[in-house]
Amino acid sequence: MAEYIALIHKDADSDFGVSFPDFPGCVTAGATLDEARAMATEALALHIEGMVADGEAIPEPSSLTAVMAERENRDAVALLVPGPAKAVKAVRVNITLPEDTLKAIDTFAESQGLTRSGMILVATKRMMEAA
Template sequence: MKKLFYPAVFHKDEGGGFWVSFPDIPECLTEGDDMEKAYEMAVDALGLALTSRKEEGDVIPVPSAIDEIKNNDGILVIVEFDMMRHLKKHSAKAVKKTLTIPEWLNEEATSEGVNFSQVLQDALIRKLNMKS
């Protein structure tokens, strides 16, 4: 799960600015003093809602198609959220892993001063086609 795109409805607020709702994520609401700030807040709110659902093991809904959204009172905007970027920024805690390699390989790597953790991280990033 990398970049996610969800439709949002930007409603003009009577007091100025916009309030934002997400048809697919009813608990996700936010606001901003202008369109730019409302969009920034929408990205943050969407990220919080999605990561919260993920952490709690709840379903992350499939975004609705634009033509399926009933919108009579706002501006339909697609909001992008980069889940991987968010996780890299907020989940940097190290996790200990136990692994097994042949003794000869361990001896050779140790004699060369190989950082096993870094090699494993680099290999996983390549294997998963991710950017570090």
């Protein structure tokens, strides 16, 4: 798959924020630059997986020239993030969770720029890698 431009933003009192001009709504953050870069790769993969599951077309990558021509992007640092090697078909599953846990998952996922499914996927992958 293609590489997409991610923009890293940093305010003095915040983490490193990451956004993707080609994927509005696909955002993430990290406390360190390395964490932000790692989270960018995960966020992009999850976002693309969601688009595929929803039957949406995956856009072609924009050029660096076009992205940086936008005034709001000029204070950001651009980096290339590879898209997933292949689009994997998402499969719907049904799970049962306590309501308060589900609300906590949704709140935390939103704060991380993820969907509920995306957060469960990231957490599960991390647990499996750590085992």
